[in-house]
Amino acid sequence: GIQVEQSPPDLILQEGANSTLRCNFSDSVNNLQWFHQNPWGQLINLFYIPSGTKQNGRLSATTVATERYSLLYISSSQTTDSGVYFCAGAYNQGGKLIFGQGTELSVKP
Amino acid sequence: DAGVTQSPTHLIKTRGQHVTLRCSPISGHKSVSWYQQVLGQGPQFIFQYYEKEERGRGNFPDRFSARQFPNYSSELNVNALLLGDSALYLCASSPDPSSATIYFGEGSWLTVV
Numbered sequence: 001g002i003q004v005e006q007s008p009p010d011l012i013l014q015e016g017a018n019s020t021l022r023c024n025f026s027d028s029v030n031n032l033q034w035f036h037q038n039p040w041g042q043l044i045n046l047f048y049i050p051s052g053t054k055q056n057g058r059l060s061a062t063t064v065a066t067e068r069y070s071l072l073y074i075s076s077s078q079t080t081d082s083g084v085y086f087c088a089g090a091y092n093q094g095g096k097l098i099f100g101q102g103t104e105l106s107v108k109p
Numbered sequence: 110d111a112g113v114t115q116s117p118t119h120l121i122k123t124r125g126q127h128v129t130l131r132c133s134p135i136s137g138h139k140s141v142s143w144y145q146q147v148l149g150q151g152p153q154f155i156f157q158y159y160e161k162e163e164r165g166r167g168n169f170p171d172r173f174s175a176r177q178f179p180n181y182s183s184e185l186n187v188n189a190l191l192l193g194d195s196a197l198y199l200c201a202s203s204p205d206p207s208s209a210t211i212y213f214g215e216g217s218w219l220t221v222v
Contacts, residue, residue, distance in 0.1 A: 004151075031209050033209070040215060041146075042215045043152070044214065066188070086151055086152075088152075095156040096142075096165050097152075100156070
C-alpha cells in the first residue's frame with residue numbers, strides 16, 4: 001500500500017519566519033491533500049493538489065507527482081499557524097485517505 | 110449552512126463497554142467516512158459509507174462497525190472497548206466517494222479507562 005512520510009516531525013518558528021514542510025509518498029496518488037489540525041482537533045482542508053502549484057494567501061503548495069513529493073510553504077508565519085499539518089493521499093479518487101504522521105508547528109510571538 | 114457535526118464531543122467509557130458515535134454530514138453530501146486518530150499520530154481510515162452501503166473498510170477488528178441512515182447521517186459503534194481504543198474519532202463528509210472535496214467534523218474524544 002501507499003505510505004506517506006512527512007518531515008520535519010516538529011518545527012519551532014519565530015513569528016514572521018518562513019517554512020517548508022515536505023511530504024513524500026510511496027506510490028501513485030491522485031488525491032494528494034494538505035490539512036491543518038487546530039488545537040481542538042478539527043482538520044481543515046488547505047489544498048487539494050495532486051500536481052502543480054497552488055497559492056492561498058501566505059500558504060502555497062507544490063506537488064511533483066512524478067517524483068512523489070509535495071511541499072507546503074508557509075510565509076510570514078503567525079501564531080495562529082500553530083498546529084499540526086498533515087498531508088494525505090489516496091489510491092483512487094476520494095475514498096480512503098492515507099495520512100502522514102504530521103508536522104507539528106509552533107510559532108512563537 | 111452547518112458543517113459536519115459529531116456527537117458527543119467528549120466521553121469516558123470503561124473497558125468492555127460499548128460506545129456509539131454519531132455524525133451528520135454537510136447538507137447534500139452523501140458519503141461519510143470515519144477515522145481514528147491516536148495521540149501523536151495521523152488519522153487512520155476505519156470505514157466509508159455511501160448511499161447506506163459500505164464502500165471501504167480499514168484494518169480494524171470486527172468490534173468496530175458502522176452504518177449510514179437514509180438521511181445520510183452515520184453511526185460508528187465500538188464493542189468491548191479496550192484501553193487502546195482511546196482516541197479522537199473523526200467523521201468526514203463528501204458529496205460522493207470519488208470527490209476530492211472532503212470536510213471533517215471536530216471529532217469525538219473517547220477515553221477508555
